[in-house]
Amino acid sequence: MSAAVRKEALLETALRMAREDGAGALTLARLADACGLSKPIAYQHFGTLTGLLRAxxxxxxxxxxxxxxxxxxxxxxxxxxxxxxxxxxxxxxxxxxxxxxxxxxxxxxxxxxxxxxxxxxxxxxxxxxxxxxxxxxxxxxxxxxxxxxxxxxxxxxxxxxxxxxxxxxxxxxxxxxxxxxxxxxx
Known part of the structure; x- marks a missing residue:
């Protein structure tokens, strides 16, 4: 999976999670887990939770x-x-x-x-x-x-x-x- 496709999948999953549980419940660790990825990969794409929320x-x-x-x-x-x-x-x-x-x-x-x-x-x-x-x-x-x-x-x-x-x-x-x-x- 290319980095761009992985980032898109992370973003779509984060949006789904925010719809279900609220944006305040999001963490990069929860996002990575939901996507079956390691935490460093989520951080690699967004840097911080703020970076994810901005995206x-x-x-x-x-x-x-x-x-x-x-x-x-x-x-x-x-x-x-x-x-x-x-x-x-x-x-x-x-x-x-x-x-x-x-x-x-x-x-x-x-x-x-x-x-x-x-x-x-x-x-x-x-x-x-x-x-x-x-x-x-x-x-x-x-x-x-x-x-x-x-x-x-x-x-x-x-x-x-x-x-x-x-x-x-x-x-x-x-x-x-x-x-x-x-x-x-x-």
Whole structure:
């Protein structure tokens, strides 16, 4: 097994373990044992538990972004009307959050608990998604950034309501869309 394939297997196993037992229960020794490897091999690939947690956070975050960007690229290619593309953005983000949001939050919290600065761990998601929002609603960068911050916060809370069965997933998507479709009152 090549080093790259082994590292991928370790990372996938770590993500599965974190989903099952929480990121706080992870150790490189437990990971190595779960993969039938020696502890030094796990350390060789990630250096430290913090290195493993960083790789996990990057993987889950990249999956979110890649999914959202792929959906938006598809809508650009087909020339979908902005409202249809906006619905796709909202639906994709909600789906990703429902599937992996708790894992991402847990891994990030474990990173902060391990001593990583919160500003580094959490970054600025709004800055990453802002260009998509600006494109969809034809807004200046500052307005698009503010709406993206509102979108991300609202999406997280709406997903919590969906998980608690207080709202349906489609309802959450519709509410998110309304954030962008409110009439301009300036």
């Amino acid at each position: 996990m956070a990057e993987r889950v975050g990249a999956e979110y972004e890649d999914t959202v960007r792929a959906v938006m690229a598809g809508h650009r290619e087909t020339g979908t009307a902005p409202e249809g593309a906006l619905r796709a953005l909202c639906a994709t983000y909600v789906t990703c959050t429902l599937e992996n949001g708790a894992l991402h939050a847990d891994v990030c919290a474990a990173l902060v608990a391990a001593g990583e600065p919160a500003q580094t761990v959490y970054g600025d998601d709004a800055a990453r998604y802002c260009p998509l929002v600006a494109e969809l609603i034809d807004a200046d960068p500052r307005t698009a950034y503010a709406l993206t911050v509102a979108f991300l916060g609202a999406a997280d809370r709406l997903c919590e309501a969906v998980l608690a069965k207080r709202l349906g997933q489609d309802e959450a998507v519709t509410v998110l869309m309304r954030l962008f479709l409110l009439p301009d009152r300036s």
